[in-house]
Amino acid sequence: MDAIGDSAAKQLKSFIERIERLEEEKAALGDDLKAVYAEAKAFGFDTKIMRQVVKLRKLDGRDRDEQAALLDLYCAAIGFDYTPLGRSARGLGKGDE
Amino acid sequence: MDAIGDSAAKQLKSFIERIERLEEEKAALGDDLKAVYAEAKAFGFDTKIMRQVVKLRKLDGRDRDEQAALLDLYCAAIGFDYTPLGRSARGLGKGDE
Amino acid sequence: MDAIGDSAAKQLKSFIERIERLEEEKAALGDDLKAVYAEAKAFGFDTKIMRQVVKLRKLDGRDRDEQAALLDLYCAAIGFDYTPLGRSARGLGKGDE
Amino acid sequence: MDAIGDSAAKQLKSFIERIERLEEEKAALGDDLKAVYAEAKAFGFDTKIMRQVVKLRKLDGRDRDEQAALLDLYCAAIGFDYTPLGRSARGLGKGDE
DNA sequence: CTGCCATTTTACCGGC
DNA sequence: GCCGGTAAAATGGCAG
Numbered sequence: 001m002d003a004i005g006d007s008a009a010k011q012l013k014s015f016i017e018r019i020e021r022l023e024e025e026k027a028a029l030g031d032d033l034k035a036v037y038a039e040a041k042a043f044g045f046d047t048k049i050m051r052q053v054v055k056l057r058k059l060d061g062r063d064r065d066e067q068a069a070l071l072d073l074y075c076a077a078i079g080f081d082y083t084p085l086g087r088s089a090r091g092l093g094k095g096d097e
Numbered sequence: 098m099d100a101i102g103d104s105a106a107k108q109l110k111s112f113i114e115r116i117e118r119l120e121e122e123k124a125a126l127g128d129d130l131k132a133v134y135a136e137a138k139a140f141g142f143d144t145k146i147m148r149q150v151v152k153l154r155k156l157d158g159r160d161r162d163e164q165a166a167l168l169d170l171y172c173a174a175i176g177f178d179y180t181p182l183g184r185s186a187r188g189l190g191k192g193d194e
Numbered sequence: 195m196d197a198i199g200d201s202a203a204k205q206l207k208s209f210i211e212r213i214e215r216l217e218e219e220k221a222a223l224g225d226d227l228k229a230v231y232a233e234a235k236a237f238g239f240d241t242k243i244m245r246q247v248v249k250l251r252k253l254d255g256r257d258r259d260e261q262a263a264l265l266d267l268y269c270a271a272i273g274f275d276y277t278p279l280g281r282s283a284r285g286l287g288k289g290d291e
Numbered sequence: 292m293d294a295i296g297d298s299a300a301k302q303l304k305s306f307i308e309r310i311e312r313l314e315e316e317k318a319a320l321g322d323d324l325k326a327v328y329a330e331a332k333a334f335g336f337d338t339k340i341m342r343q344v345v346k347l348r349k350l351d352g353r354d355r356d357e358q359a360a361l362l363d364l365y366c367a368a369i370g371f372d373y374t375p376l377g378r379s380a381r382g383l384g385k386g387d388e
Numbered sequence: 389c390t391g392c393c394a395t396t397t398t399a400c401c402g403g404c
Numbered sequence: 405g406c407c408g409g410t411a412a413a414a415t416g417g418c419a420g
Contacts, residue, residue: 008140009271012147015137016272019130019151026126033119034418040112043105048419049368050109051393052361054116070343077340078198127395146264148397153269153276161276167243172250174300175307179250179258202334206341209331213345216324223317224412227310234306237299244303245414248310325401339402346411 004012037047075081101109134144153161172179198206231241250258269276295303328338366373 004271013272018133022130029123036115073340146268150268171243171247174295175304212327216320220320227313230309
């Protein structure tokens with residue numbers, strides 16, 4: 001009753017397994033995180049505030065990026081093409097892929 | 098204005114850094130996951146269904162049954178005939194409206 | 195620096211305001227929805243299942259069947275026996291309370 | 292076959308219907324929104340940028356709120372109880388429930 | 389155990 | 405018409 005080819009079934013199985021493996025690792029990291037917070041709490045730190053701090057630091061970067069994107073958008077909108085090299089060629093930001 | 102001791106501050110900093118490192122790794126796993134789904138999609142698989150499969154496998158049988166039973170109950174209660182026909186009752190007519 | 199005409203600016207402003215008004219109303223409806231679910235919960239109903247019911251009713255029969263068939267197919271392909279037992283096979287095993 | 296009481300079934304049905312009605316209205320608003328954007332586009336405006344503008348204006352308010360919340364948190368953390376009346380007793384914000 | 393918050397998932401919209 | 409990204413919804417998890 002394999003309305004799906006045998007090799008396709010194999011592939012699917014392989015994908016599912018890879019996914020489950022990755023999710024497992026991800027969950028493990030989640031546990032580690034929890035453990036660190038627990039330890040910090042044991043040292044008397046307020047975890048809620050710590051979470052806010054982490055969040056804030058993360059958002060700071062993103063906000064900067066959003067602003068830049070918005071600026072790009074507006075500049076494009078009014079037909080102002082600023083420095084072909086420059087913003088586009090910046091290697092200074094967060095060289096993420 | 099350090100309402101917090103110096104060594105405590107050090108500790109806090111260390112905790113924050115450990116947390117940020119872990120979250121970074123976690124995010125990387127998340128990207129990997131995304132990539133696997135993308136690859137599966139490129140092979141013609143329906144990722145939405147794949148996600149359902151993964152989710153189902155995470156749930157154990159008992160929970161699955163309970164949820165299904167409750168859903169049936171509610172549908173019956175409001176007079177909604179949704180025929181959950183899984184692999185069982187498929188093909189037996191029911192020209193729906 | 196108005197790369198945009200005056201009347202165009204007026205128009206744009208008007209559009210933005212209409213949009214914001216509509217989004218406001220939409221958000222209000224969202225709050226109402228939330229309130230209804232909360233009330234239902236207070237009456238002992240399982241809101242998660244309720245959401246499923248609403249979703250199912252939104253989908254028409256054909257789509258429902260297609261999705262179910264695909265899910266069955268995938269589960270079979272990877273050798274996962276999840277027994278979707280809807281209202282059909284109930285009562286034959288686990289005397290649920 | 293009503294493993295659920297008759298009156299409970301009635302209630303459930305009523306809740307579901309209220310929900311579906313509200314979602315209908317919400318969807319209608321969504322259509323209106325779409326229409327406004329379409330009209331604006333017909334006038335030559337770039338809808339993507341318009342969306343960004345709307346988003347920006349919305350986020351501005353939220354950021355303000357987040358900042359305030361964070362401030363509260365930090366003040367609480369260092370045991371600084373600022374004005375018993377004041378921030379707490381403000382009836383001026385968004386009188387949400 | 390309840391309410392919040394983070395993550396995940398789904399639906400939408402614009403682009404190609 | 406499909407695909408990709410982006411915003412809303414929903415689910416699950418955590419702290420209180």
